[in-house]
Amino acid sequence: QLHYGQISGNEQLKAHICDYLYKARNLNVSDVLICNGSQEALFLIAKAFIKQDDFVAVETLGYPPARQAFAACGAQLIDIKQDDEGLCVDDLKAQLECYAIKMLYLTPLHQYPTTVTLSPTRRLQIYQLCYAHNVMIIEDDYDHEFHYRCQPLQPMAADDPADIVIYLSTFSKIMFSAARIGYICAAPEVLAQLTAWKQLMNHKNDVLMQLAVAHWMKEGGFERHLKRMTKLYKQRYEAMDAYLMELQALWHPIEYKKPDGGMAMWVNFNKDTRHLKAQLAKQGVYLQTEAEFYFTNSVRSLKPVNYSYARLGFAGQSSENMQQSLQLVVQELYASVRK
Ligand SMILES: Cc1ncc(COP(=O)(O)O)c(C=O)c1O
Incomplete structure (x- = not known):
């Protein structure tokens, strides 16, 4: 465990995260890629899938570090209108017809920064539009646990028959942001490409931290x-x-x-x-x-x-x-x- 291997993360930690995702978020995955917080996840995705001048659609108001990561990898950003209920489906449709958009970055559970929860109907419409236009959805589910009025909606990635969603989440909000543990769930071939980039960038995440979090999850403290x-x-x-x-x-x-x-x-x-x-x-x-x-x-x-x-x-x-x-x-x- 203390060598360079296990680029995608410590096996015990990955297994605990997969169990947790199934139990708490109805997300049935057999593997994840552990990364240095969501930020590394965003940068890896951008590095692996964005070519110079590719179009990436984003919510008009959004998380600046995500846009900066996309732009740093050559993306041209297209703002999509949003209203009181989140991303506007009609506007997304219009922009998909106008630009060859490759990727859509979304924060559907608690839109960042407005905190609006995207309804199941809009999620489905957005998914169908993205599928029809061959667009990948980057679903950033950064604070899933903290939903107070009812159970949080399951992620879009939990109902992704076409495998077009790349799902990312983090321990930054659950623990503290200096923990630097995030993870990506995606189709196996996507995870393989991201893992190859991860190896080039920094081999793997800190092992001691991964073991500590795995232990914490196993013992029920989490x-x-x-x-x-x-x-x-x-x-x-x-x-x-x-x-x-x-x-x-x-x-x-x-x-x-x-x-x-x-x-x-x-x-x-x-x-x-x-x-x-x-x-x-x-x-x-x-x-x-x-x-x-x-x-x-x-x-x-x-x-x-x-x-x-x-x-x-x-x-x-x-x-x-x-x-x-x-x-x-x-x-x-x-x-x-x-x-
Ligand atoms: C929208 C969004 N995504 C991700 C993160 C967490 O990033 P990281 O895991 O890199 O700490 C945050 C933290 O503020 C956030 O607001």
Whole structure:
């Protein structure tokens, strides 16, 4: 185990992940490729399958490191419109007819950054369109466990008769982001190509970490931890909802839709939020605002008229911190109105 072999990952860890994916996500796979977080997965996929100037479709608002990985490997990005229910199927159809799109990157369970859950109907329509146009779907399921209102929808990869979905997930949200354990599920020939690239890049993931996580999963600590964290995050999700409602009751023009899950809320402050990140950083608060989720270099770049949203993370902070930070946001945005 301590040699260069086992590029695709420690066998025990892979077996535990496969069991877990079947039990918790209805995803029936016999193999996975362990990688250095989702980020390496994204880069490997881009390196293996994107040629210079290939078109890759992405949600208009999205996860910047994914787009940067695709663009770094030569992709031309096509923004697809999204609405309150996620990616717009009609717009995807129109762009598929316009460009020879090779790949679609999606975050269907909790759209990043808006946290919207893509409905089963849209998932099916998107799948059928991608199948008809020979498009690979990259499904990034980064925080699957944290769904509070109901059971999370099974991944698109769980119903993929044509083998067009490359599924990736990570331990970054379950454990901590420095753990650097992610994995890819895909058709065997796809996994083989990705594994060949992985060998060229860094041989394999750190073995000690893989053994430690395998042991943790075997002993049941992993599942207990998930239960505890889901309970805690649900409390924080309710706390964030309660604070936002209090602010609405004070007539602040705040609008949001409580998501079914995830680790953040996507909030419309009905005021320009572009300056907010820097202002709050001065006061020690980390905030992600709408502007940072657009990609300026897309071939088809869709930009909003206003930048009035921010993504408010609730999972990683106590409810006291959350309340104080929200107060600062409100002061920064609406102080001039209240004076
Ligand atoms: C959409 C999305 N994908 C993946 C990840 C996790 O990346 P990694 O596994 O490289 O830490 C994140 C983390 O914030 C994310 O938001």
